[in-house]
Amino acid sequence: MVTNQMPAAVTASLTEITPSERFFFESNGYLVLENFLSDEHVARLQVALDRVITQRRAQQQAAIPHTGMTRLVGERSTRIFYILDDDPLFLELLDWPAMMTYVRALLNPKPHHHASDAIVEYATDMVERGPGWHLDGHDNGYRNLGHPIPLLQLKLGYYLTDMREPGQGNLTIIPSSHKAAIEPAPADLKRRDLFPGALEVCAPAGSAILFHNALWHTAGIFRKPESRRVILYYAYEHPWMVASQEHWSYPNAFYNERLSPEQRKLFHGFVFDPPEARWG
Secondary structure (H helix, E strand, C coil), rough: CCCCCCCCHHHHHHHCCCCCHHHHHHHCCCEEEEEECCCHHHHHHHHHHHHHHHHHHHHHHHCCCCCCEEECCCCEEEEEECCCCHHHHHHHHHHHHHHHHHHHHCCCCCCCCEEEEHHHEEEHHHCCCCCCCCCCCCHHHHHHCCCCCCCEEEEEEECCCECCCCCCCCCCEEECCHHCCCCCCCCHHHCCCCCCEEECEECCCEEEEEEEEECCCEEECCCCCCCCCEEEEEEEEECCCCCCCCCCCCHHHHHHHHCCCHCCCCHHHHHHCCCCCCCC
16 A cells, blocks of 8 residues: 555556556556565565665675675665575575566566665664665666656565554655656755655565656655654666676676576676676
8 A cells, every 4th residue: 555545555466467557657657566576575574674685784894805795774774786696585585486577567577676775774773764765776867868767677675674653764656757847846855744745655575566767756754653664666667778896896706606597687697607698
């Protein structure tokens, strides 16, 4: 569900995207698939992420080199980037069959992986954080391409904690803003409360949220002192786009030994050793 009396979230289709889902995404710039992952799957991801966060925080605090980037915020909150090699469960989600149905239908029949990260936030670490409204993408959010900004990256997030109530740092969006020819008022972007048209995405654990790179969004404000926000993010792009920095950060063994044949198709051939001469 979402706040502000928006339409109820669409139920995930495990076989193909429905016309209603496609219309909702094209019109609003986002799509919520409630209960997309099972409770058992979410629990396993939580255990894996707790272990990885502990390890990453220790490495970062000791200045030990490791794959990806690790950002520590306050006592416990952490954001880690380039997570595909941190645990097999994170790599498994890279081409999760039910989700790839949506990625191929909405973005490209031959998508490429762009980025991956995980966020664990505690309200006690975030009391001073204000909104951080932005678009995704290089070159200032692809603004140089003019308006409307095309769909070049499809971002998707998996809620691993129950976010059915607002005020828990929920992903906050401006529906249909991917089609806007002008930007929101600067004063609105600085407000700590929701300005007209903005809404918090409220959904249970296991839900997936897909959104357009040009959709204005931010992490929401924490208004519940006991809140904990945990989310995994994956992003996909067109096969003709230049690979992101993440692709140069994994060891050769990751590409040559740990990717399945289907997963290899999500990367440019030049990341392999020897390089693969192929397109798409």
